Amino acid sequence: MKNNLILLLLLTLGFSSLQAQEIPKEERLAWFKDAKLGIFIHWGIYSVDGIDESWSFFNGYISHEDYMKQLNGFNAKKYEPKEWAELIKKSGAKYAVLTTKHHDGVALWDSKAGDLNVVDKSKAKKDLLKPFVSAIREQGLKLGFYYSLLDWSHPNYPNATREQKRYEEDAKRWNQFVDFNFAQLDELNQYHPDLWWFDGDWEQSAEMWKAKDIRASLLKATPTTIINSRLQGYGDYATPEQGVPVYPPHDEYWELCMTMNNSWGFQHNDKEYKTSNQIIRILVDCISMGGNLLLDIGPKADGSIPKEQVAILEDLGRWTNKHEKAIYGTRKGIPKEHFNGYTALSKDKTILYLYVDNKPNGPLLIKGLKNKINRIWVVGNGTKLSHKVVGKQYWSSVPGLLYIDVPEEVQDKDVTVIGVLLDGPVDLFHEEVRAIESN
Structure with missing residues (x-):
């Protein structure tokens, strides 16, 4: 009887060990390596006045109070996530990444971890994430969540602006902020995204963020998910930004994130759009080096996508549809x-x-x-x-x-x-x- 109990214990421990073991990276990232094209979506209250997302108040170009007044104009009255997803599919993209929360701390879902979200604070008064998830899944696209680790609006985050700090060292407040981050990530985990796109990791160390624990919690919730490089060394793939690499990055898995014009979010005055031809050639450049292009769009405050961006995605779709055999899986x-x-x-x-x-x-x-x-x-x-x-x-x-x-x-x-x-x-x-x- 005693020997049987010992054997059962050993088998249980072995099973637990197998459960804790990560799915190999090459298996989790196989779809990503084949995808070649994704669409980044920067949508938030910064689209109301058409100013730099979060950075405008962090750098002192506008006060935090005036920045937050944009909540009153963020109505999402023309938000049609199904139309978004159809357009993304039409472009030839295989995945989409939405800014669930930028550095300003405004969540696009009904977060219970804090009340700075579009349901409680904005004119939209509704969860914008849930219908997006459904629409993306219906089109057979992979789902990605952008999430800012730092939060310049949170009372327990040390940095408020480039010049202003809330505190230098306060372990209690910092731990409260870390708990807040984990609470929000747990809320997002219910959607089991295929991809996590972190940002803002540069302000703290991996130990401070508890990056190892973040990775473990995400993979526990969704063992097949993949994580970008901006988690202080605990990510899966590289993310060069804006500048097309001259040489392929050292990491086998990578994507270039790039804007259509010069702005991530919608800005009324930014008409400096790249031509469809230029974007197609940039995509080809990335494909030839074994990487992906994550092309950004910035919807307006009412949820509509600017006509210039729609035209580019449709032109891109013409080319990707014609040449799909020479794009995906190459x-x-x-x-x-x-x-x-x-x-x-x-x-x-x-x-x-x-x-x-x-x-x-x-x-x-x-x-x-x-x-x-x-x-x-x-x-x-x-x-x-x-x-x-x-x-x-x-x-x-x-x-x-x-x-x-x-x-x-x-x-x-x-x-x-x-x-x-x-x-x-x-x-x-x-x-x-x-x-x-x-x-």
Whole structure:
């Protein structure tokens, strides 16, 4: 009997250990690596006056009191989350990330952890998060929550503005704030988001935030969820911001978050929108380096999306729908020494995709490709293209120059995509070219 009890105890401990073990990162992030495009949504009371979200009062451009007056104008009367989700789906995005709470502390849901939320304090008088979650799920999109760790409005958070502190060291007040953060995260956990997008971690250490415990609590609630890098070392993927990387980030998993104009939230006077062509080319740049683009929109205070942003998402959708085979599930392309432009590879590396973002002056050129070519076609319409290998010498191991003709009539108005089917996984020549010894 005693031996049976010991065996049962050991089995129970082993099961508990398995329960506590994280799902491997590569499994949790598999969908993210395939997704390539997501939509960021910065929506909050800052859209009322069209000012910088949270930073405007933190930097002293406006008083905190005047900033909070925007609660009276935040009505969300034209908020149609189903239309949002349909537009996001139409753009070709595979996931969406909403600012549930920015640094100003205003929650978009009916938070019971504090009353600074749109239900208790704003003119909207309703939970804006719950219908968004339902709409995103209905479209089959992955759900992401942005959450600011810091809260410049909370009475127990040490920093109020860049110049003003509420206190220097007060363990009791700090612990109360940490408890508040965990309470809000527990409220959000009920929706089991696929992705957590933290921000504001720079003001405190991992130990102060209890970042390790935050990660554990999120994964306990949703074992498959993924976490961005802004959790003081406890995240899963890198998040470069605004500037397109010149070289791929060291992290295998990454996304570039970028605005359509120069503002995250809606600003009436910011009309400096990037063109659809520029955004498509930025997306291609990210894809070629193995990353994602998280493209931002900023709805107005009434919940409507500015017409300029709608037009860009629709243009983007035209291109992504046409070229989906060369976008989703692809992997980082070949070095630019081999092709003077953007490229990507299929998962099995047997298809090389060439992204042509200009009008070629003659045939495209690929150097150092050792594979034989089975077929070359225009992605999106299937037109077969002719090709020719030039300069291959029978006595040399150096591959010849592969030229591909791309007639003008098959070229896309933004970025043309060419598929090159190889006879096996891509094989590139990397040896040093030597002088002729015998021929």
